[in-house]
Amino acid sequence: MNFSEFNETIKSQLNNLTSHNRIPHAIIITGGNEELRDSVADYLCIYAVCSEENKPCYNCKNCKKAISHIHPDISYVQGSTKSKNLIYNKEVMEEVIGDTIIIPNESDTKVYVFKDVDEKLPVISQNAFLKTLEEPPQNILFVMTCKDASVLLETILSRSTVINIQKEDEFSTEGVSIAEEIALALLDINEYKLLSATYKVNNKDSFNQTIPYLKLLIRDTLSLTVGGDKLSNSSVPEKLTRKLTREKSLSLLNTIEKAQRMMKSNVNQNLLSTWLCSEFRRITWQQ
Helix, strand or coil: CCHHHCCHHHHHHHHHHCHHHCCCCEEEEECCCHHHHHHHHHHHHHHHHCCCCCCCCCCCHHHHHHHCCCCCCEEECCCCCCCCCCCCCHHHHHHHHHHCCCCCCCCCCEEEEECCHHHHCCHHHHHHHHHHHHCCCCCEEEEEEECCHHHCCHHHHHCCEEEECCCHHHCCHHHHHHHHHHHHHCCCCCHHHHHHHHHHHCCHHHHHHHHHHHHHHHHHHHHHHCCCCCCCCCCHHHHHCCCCCHHHHHHHHHHHHHHHHHHHCCCCHHHHHHHHHHHHHHHHHCC
16 A cells, blocks of 8 residues: 555655654554554555665565565564464564664664564564664564554553544544543542543443544644644644643543553443542642
8 A cells, every 4th residue: 555545644644753763673453353453564665675865666676575475574473373263472582682783684673563562572682672672683573463563562662652443434423522521630639520521431432432532642642742733633732731740741641542451451430430529639630
């Protein structure tokens, strides 16, 4: 898929990501459907190995090989055949890590693509991967795809750039409304408004409809705070920038992601919404 075929949200994220012709060493593509995630991953692979100044050109030798999935510097990592679900076990990760010290063959960058890491990258493998993410070799790009990045270790997420390709029209009207209510309540001195808003996510359905969009609003706020663009059509992030610093936005995102992991552990819904309110209040109003 060419860049022009992506929707405006994805284009905006990729433009931000590839500004100054440089990309991060680790990228997680989450949300959307598998085909779209794979298309974004392929685009990043083509971009990474392109030999022209205006990347990707789609015409150079490197681009053509990448498009055909035959470029020697792009590895679509396969899970272990010894496991039922072809997981990326510790042995697979150690093999990849060992391979990263070998210089690229034909391009300036080596790319490793891992698919469905939320299902195929167990905690033991994430921990084995962590040191490499902390101190990555030069000219290496790791691209990971998944439905839900929140199940990954926070240490993995914090050392990667996360691209959420879920389209805004995939969020429910009710979820968007509650998420914006919670976000605006962060600005209000009256704690009851925040408590009332977070209480509306006291069951699994409302949580799953609301929290992903709330995360998008906070990510937009963080982006605006550091001079980037927002991905949503909401006017709420601009309002949040009046109070939320970069550090507070990051803390809120970490809290939201922790809540998503807690939800998967079947925590009591009322306790979770109360905890969210308490943490949101503490982060927002701390000096």
